[in-house]
Amino acid sequence: MSAKQPDLSSPETDIDIREIKTFYDSVYHANAQAGNSGNDGHYRRLFRKLRIQKDSQILDVACGTGGWLKVCSDNAATVSGIDLSDNAINVCKEVMPQGSFYAQPAETLPLDDGVFNLVTCLGSLEHFVDPVNSLREMVRVAKPDAAFVILVPNKDFL
Secondary structure (H helix, E strand, C coil): CCCCCCCCCCHHHHHHHHHHHHHHHHHHCCCCCCCCCCCHHHHHHHHHHHCCCCCCEEEEECCCCCHHHHHHHHCCCEEEEEECCHHHHHHHHHHCCCCEEEECCCCCCCCCCCCEEEEEEECCHHHCCCHHHHHHHHHHHEEEEEEEEEECCCHHHC
16 A cells, blocks of 8 residues: 655645745745855765766756756756745856756656756755655656765654
């Protein structure tokens, strides 16, 4: 017997997502701006470690202001990002106008199947309303031979 997945169109889920979105726009990314995230060295090392090829298609889920995607873009990757925060996505669009960015939940990715060589989610999965469905969506949009990098610093919240 499979577990019943939460209905993401339910009023309760909509309220949860709206509340989380409001928090990220009004508190966490209230003063979002382009610039050094403090993680740039870490992102460059990650880029080298992953041996990302030129013209790779990369999706970062919960991309924030795009620090990781900026490193990828600067090294000729094609980048896309998803984040709940309109403020964060606006920074991404300003810094990487050639990228594709969407302000919406990870549980419903507005992307075609089988597009990305690499899908990342760096330190956010445990905050999603429905992490299992978010993972399913990440797999759906990835190419069959795609790589995944999922960092979960707070596993006890899953």
